Amino acid sequence: MKLTILATSDIHGYLYPTDYLNTNDELPFGLFKAASLLKKEREEAEGAVLLIENGDYIQGSPLSQYVKENQRTPKELVSVLNDIGYDVGVLGNHEFNYGLDYLKEGIEFANHPVLSANIIKDDGSYLADGPIKIIEKKGVKIGILGLTTQYIPHWEHPENIPELNFLSAVETAKKWVPQLQKEADLVIVAYHGGFEADLTTGEPTERLTGENEAYQLIKEVPGIDALITGHQHREIATIVEGVPVIQPGYRGENIGKITLEFKREAKELQIIHKEADLLSVAGAELSKEFTEKHQPLARSVNQWLDQVIGYTSGDMRIQNAHQARMVEHPYIEFINRVQLYYGQADISGTALFSDTVSGYGKEITVREVILNYPFPNTLAVIQVSGSELKAALEQSAEYFILNAENQIVVQSKFITPKPQPYNYDMYEGIDYTIDVSQPVGERIVKLQFENKDVLPEDTFELVTNQYRAVGGGNFSMFADKPFIREVNVSMSDLITEYIQEKKIIEAEVNHNFQVISKK
Numbered sequence: 001m002k003l004t005i006l007a008t009s010d011i012h013g014y015l016y017p018t019d020y021l022n023t024n025d026e027l028p029f030g031l032f033k034a035a036s037l038l039k040k041e042r043e044e045a046e047g048a049v050l051l052i053e054n055g056d057y058i059q060g061s062p063l064s065q066y067v068k069e070n071q072r073t074p075k076e077l078v079s080v081l082n083d084i085g086y087d088v089g090v091l092g093n094h095e096f097n098y099g100l101d102y103l104k105e106g107i108e109f110a111n112h113p114v115l116s117a118n119i120i121k122d123d124g125s126y127l128a129d130g131p132i133k134i135i136e137k138k139g140v141k142i143g144i145l146g147l148t149t150q151y152i153p154h155w156e157h158p159e160n161i162p163e164l165n166f167l168s169a170v171e172t173a174k175k176w177v178p179q180l181q182k183e184a185d186l187v188i189v190a191y192h193g194g195f196e197a198d199l200t201t202g203e204p205t206e207r208l209t210g211e212n213e214a215y216q217l218i219k220e221v222p223g224i225d226a227l228i229t230g231h232q233h234r235e236i237a238t239i240v241e242g243v244p245v246i247q248p249g250y251r252g253e254n255i256g257k258i259t260l261e262f263k264r265e266a267k268e269l270q271i272i273h274k275e276a277d278l279l280s281v282a283g284a285e286l287s288k289e290f291t292e293k294h295q296p297l298a299r300s301v302n303q304w305l306d307q308v309i310g311y312t313s314g315d316m317r318i319q320n321a322h323q324a325r326m327v328e329h330p331y332i333e334f335i336n337r338v339q340l341y342y343g344q345a346d347i348s349g350t351a352l353f354s355d356t357v358s359g360y361g362k363e364i365t366v367r368e369v370i371l372n373y374p375f376p377n378t379l380a381v382i383q384v385s386g387s388e389l390k391a392a393l394e395q396s397a398e399y400f401i402l403n404a405e406n407q408i409v410v411q412s413k414f415i416t417p418k419p420q421p422y423n424y425d426m427y428e429g430i431d432y433t434i435d436v437s438q439p440v441g442e443r444i445v446k447l448q449f450e451n452k453d454v455l456p457e458d459t460f461e462l463v464t465n466q467y468r469a470v471g472g473g474n475f476s477m478f479a480d481k482p483f484i485r486e487v488n489v490s491m492s493d494l495i496t497e498y499i500q501e502k503k504i505i506e507a508e509v510n511h512n513f514q515v516i517s518k519k
């Protein structure tokens with residue numbers, strides 16, 4: 001007897017195999033490629049097949065943003081899951097980005113149950129369809145527990161998560177796994193979260209905040225027969241402490257596959273063989289059925305993205321992302337000036353979110369705005385002291401390290417297990433210098449506001465994205481601060497409005513910060 005578990009995770013609205021930079025390319029990802037591979041795997045599988053959608057589905061691509069802003073309902077996105085025929089889904093953290101009404105509509109439209117056992121309303125009920133689901137396939141009762149990273153309140157706008165409580169995935173699993181063991185033959189945990197420790201040594205690979213608890217789940221919760229993970233966008237297929245685990249990457253690059261072979265002994269199932277694999281969709285055919293059905297959506301998305309909203313004067317292209325983080329780039333200056341314009345604050349902070357951010361060409365299109373600023377962030381203004389501001393700069397300065405040749409490179413913890421360029425901020429409104437040759441915590445060797453040294457007791461109004469304003473990215477010095485002001489419009493919309501108002505954007509910098517090494 002066999003059970004094949006197939007899982008996708010972190011699709012982020014990438015239905016088509018395109019990054020929307022060049023729509024003529026067919027890239028090695030996308031749910032419509034995964035769909036044809038899923039169909040093939042189901043047809044060829046020996047025994048029962050369980051299909052799981054592991055979260056972060058309705059947000060994250062230009063297509064999903066188009067759907068939110070123009071269709072104003074996730075139904076077409078969710079209809080794809082319905083047509084593929086998933087057995088269960090799990091809530092991811094980005095499911096909350098567009099608000100609860102949008103999320104609830106998606107949950108209600110799904111043909112499969114959407115699970116999350118550790119997100120509980122104040123009245124004790126569940127936001128999702130429930131905590132668990134028991135499905136019987138070919139005489140085998142399969143118990144599925146859905147879990148979501150508990151760290152959502154550290155990122156999400158409070159208005160998007162009212163009256164919700166986010167509990168530890170580990171503590172929640174300790175409650176539900178024993179119950180599933182009693183009621184089901186096999187126990188599967190689908191967790192939209194990742195690994196906080198090295199899978200071989202068990203040594204922590206990040207600060208233990210509770211964001212990722214998958215390793216702890218394996219170590220502390222006996223009875224898990226298979227574990228599906230996500231959130232970190234890693235590619236993992238292995239067996240840890242006897243538990244097969246998968247994490248299938250990002251945008252549908254892979255399908256996670258776990259195979260369990262078992263036999264019945266004295267009315268109980270005994271697993272006699274287990275495997276964990278990743279199936280790349282690179283060689284899979286693009287599903288003709290899905291592309292034809294959703295062709296009007298693809299056409300509308302590209303027409304929307306190609307709208308010209310303004311122009312640049314000078315060079316706003318980013319040729320080298322690493323260099324742009326050390327020497328102020330006109331694009332970074334521009335984003336900070338947009339934030340200052342709408343936030344009306346003293347200081348602004350922003351990040352270059354990834355190494356693929358390309359800046360703007362001579363014509364600025366909606367496509368360029370969204371690809372450069374892909375997150376649905378809103379802005380918040382908080383009051384910070386001089387000492388808190390310096391602590392935030394020191395936190396960002398950890399991003400760099402000197403290599404053996406005394407070159408400034410990126411600290412490894414910001415690269416693996418997950419790249420985190422979005423946790424290095426650059427500021428406008430102050431003048432500062434980072435000296436990477438100094439010890440961590442002592443790297444800010446110059447910090448001035450209006451040509452005067454910043455004192456610990458000074459106070460400033462800082463505008464930044466809401467993720468950072470609540471302390472996201474381990475910026476604890478900002479956590480739990482009341483918002484002085486909020487701009488409850490997404491940054492991509494604010495950028496678009498600003499460009500349309502100004503018509504021509506000057507590519508300029510004032511070089512208010514430096515990253516140096518005096519070694």
